[in-house]
Amino acid sequence: MQYALGIDIGGTNIKALALTAKGRLLAQTVVPTSGGSRAEWTPNVRQAMTEIQNKLRTAPAWIGVAAPGLAAKDQRSISHMPGRLPGLERLDWQKFFRHPRPVPVLNDAHAALLGEVWRGAARGAQNVILLTLGTGVGGAALVDGRLLRGHLGRAGHLGHISVDPAGKPDIVRTPGSLENALGDCTLKKRSGGRFVSTNELLAAMENGDAQARRVWTNSLQALAVSVNSFINLFDPELVVIGGGIANAGGLLFPPLRKAVRQMEWRPDGARVRIVSAELGYRAGAYGAAWQSLQVGQ
């Protein structure tokens, strides 16, 4: 059976999925990325592919790649990713795999959104934004049925909207960004050194910790204001929220929806739905596989 291989290369793990052209899952694997140079971590990508091939006893017909950083316009590589995954920049993945068809390369949040639209929480939607809440805050936008890429491939970096213009610059110099108001990357600082993960923070809050509640309330407010701005900027029908912090479930979605309702512009009564992502850590690989099917027919 022909299948598409979607590979999502993260800083910690490489996720690989084999999917039919209709999106049915045939096989999957997760291998650690590890290694501080291209020569060290790229064999692990090959290993993930080999594991899938061995299971299915045939090579993939299509391959797509998702990775952090900005994807090049020609979709052959990641053109910009300073700091992590050394050697990822400008690595041509079609050449790497010696694959006969184009191997499209997508930013990981872009890929996750396409995955959720294909087989997840946003199935069939034409206007969607995705936010991933974790160490940082990632994002992507689909408008009028098309993924926004932009001039440098950076469109949809939703974590880098300012919610506190007087605040400190974040990793890309944005003052008081949503990422810094919510991501685990700043939680230690925001909680006076007490917490390093939002899951810990929420556990403390459920045990009655007043400081934890204040920290979380501030984060939620920053998120609600941002989502409201995104509604006016991208006009989605649906806001999908994923990432580790989305596991907060009842502590996240009901208060977020309530806060957004209080400021949302509702032309003729229209409301935007806010829902949880469905594909979890596999969303990026789903999107990469989908993209490979689009370019490789």
Added chain:
Amino acid sequence: MQYALGIDIGGTNIKALALTAKGRLLAQTVVPTSGGSRAEWTPNVRQAMTEIQNKLRTAPAWIGVAAPGLAAKDQRSISHMPGRLPGLERLDWQKFFRHPRPVPVLNDAHAALLGEVWRGAARGAQNVILLTLGTGVGGAALVDGRLLRGHLGRAGHLGHISVDPAGKPDIVRTPGSLENALGDCTLKKRSGGRFVSTNELLAAMENGDAQARRVWTNSLQALAVSVNSFINLFDPELVVIGGGIANAGGLLFPPLRKAVRQMEWRPDGARVRIVSAELGYRAGAYGAAWQSLQVGQ
């Protein structure tokens, strides 16, 4: 000679342009909108068309309309525009003109952006945002060569991003919006009752008025932070600024560029250009004419 008629229906004036398919201006007119009901103001639209027809001695081959409010998905009418221009909502402009070809209807800021891309400051660009600074703050975004419309036609409402989450709700309930930080609609309040137009404010500032300087500095900062957020969200190569306040020229552009430079994310050194709109009050009519040429071939 065949021509496209672009009509921009504003709250004060109706602007009509006759343009060749290449965008050469053949004739133009401006007539007051006036009238508090559909029966009162729509004859003025017809009059604008008649004036152009009489000048050119032939009917237009294509007609396009720009107007405030949200354009319907089928582009036949404005579907949502509460408050101003009574009777505009759901008025079918192809029927109104009894025109043989489709008469596309666009939101006025969307049209202005398409005009600037066709014949103005953004000629040939694929990724552009437009901000119009006047009574309110309007906007539109072109990403990957396509105008963003969104689920309800509200994509690109750049004036309704929050820059002060603790601020008061604006006209669409957005807390502390860019529009309220910069538009003439709030200037009286922001200046302790002293000014009603930014042009007056800037004149006072040039005469050494310290309060006027403070008010303008705050507005500029809100604009710079917003433009920086838009860069991360839409990834434009170009930011085009129009509207009456853009006439501030040297008091606006150099300090705005300087402030944006201090926070802009510059992958591999890339910088976004910030320029003045070129088509002035005619931008919307240019864009409407262009759109009529796209749908009516």
